[in-house]
Amino acid sequence: MISFELFSTLFLSIAGSAAVARWVGRVSAEALIERTRARFAVDIETHRTTLKKSELIFEKQFQAASALFVLKNEIMPKPRPGGLDSDEAYEEIALHLSKIAGLLNGFLVAHGVILPKEARDSLVSAMYAAGEYAAEGDSVEPSAASVKVAEELFSTILQVEQLMIDVITKQSSAIS
Numbered sequence: 001m002i003s004f005e006l007f008s009t010l011f012l013s014i015a016g017s018a019a020v021a022r023w024v025g026r027v028s029a030e031a032l033i034e035r036t037r038a039r040f041a042v043d044i045e046t047h048r049t050t051l052k053k054s055e056l057i058f059e060k061q062f063q064a065a066s067a068l069f070v071l072k073n074e075i076m077p078k079p080r081p082g083g084l085d086s087d088e089a090y091e092e093i094a095l096h097l098s099k100i101a102g103l104l105n106g107f108l109v110a111h112g113v114i115l116p117k118e119a120r121d122s123l124v125s126a127m128y129a130a131g132e133y134a135a136e137g138d139s140v141e142p143s144a145a146s147v148k149v150a151e152e153l154f155s156t157i158l159q160v161e162q163l164m165i166d167v168i169t170k171q172s173s174a175i176s
Contacts, residue, residue: 054171057114057171058168058171058172060111060114061114061115061164061167061168061171062168063111063114064110064111064114064115064164065161065164065165065167065168067107067110067111068107068111068157068160068161068164069161071103071104071107071157072157072158072161074103075093075096075100075103075153075154075157076089076093076154077089077092077093087147089154090147090150090151090154091141091142091147091150093150093151093153093154094133094142094143094146094147094149094150095142097130097131097133097134097146097149097150097153098130098131098134098135100130100153101127101128101130101131101134104123104126104127104130105127107123108120108123108124108127115160115164116163116164116167118163119160119163119164122156122159122160123156123157123160125156126152126153126156126157129149129152129153130149130150130153132149133145133146133149
């Protein structure tokens with residue numbers, strides 16, 4: 001038979017091992033929980049920073065699109081009694097190419113950094129073309145070349161406006 005001393009030693013040994021195992025398990029679990037919590041905190045902060053950057057970019061692109069809409073309306077000839085056909089409108093724009101080149105330059109200075117490359121490049125080309133034919137605006141009757149530049153310039157602005165609308169719409173739908 002097993003003596004009482006041997007039994008109690010064996011029992012205390014098993015109970016002590018169980019207590020040590022329980023303590024080690026609890027410490028390991030707490031360490032794992034803390035590592036996981038820290039990793040989640042970093043992930044949350046990373047997502048928060050990314051969201052703030054996206055919000056800022058969206059806001060700046062929206063401002064640029066709004067400013068482009070205003071610019072387009074400044075460039076468009078004012079309505080006249082009896083209306084204006086497209087040729088007359090382009091002739092009117094051609095007479096103001098110098099002013100339009102300045103407006104485009106101001107727009108690009110204020111918003112060029114946030115524009116998509118394609119939009120920025122198109123507007124820079126349109127600005128240079130307007131500047132090149134700006135001297136002809138001093139005459140009463142614009143040349144055919146300056147009218148063509150006016151038509152291309154206005155078309156470019158409409159294309160860039162649509163591109164900006166598409167960019168903003170895409171970002172808005174990505175959030176939803």
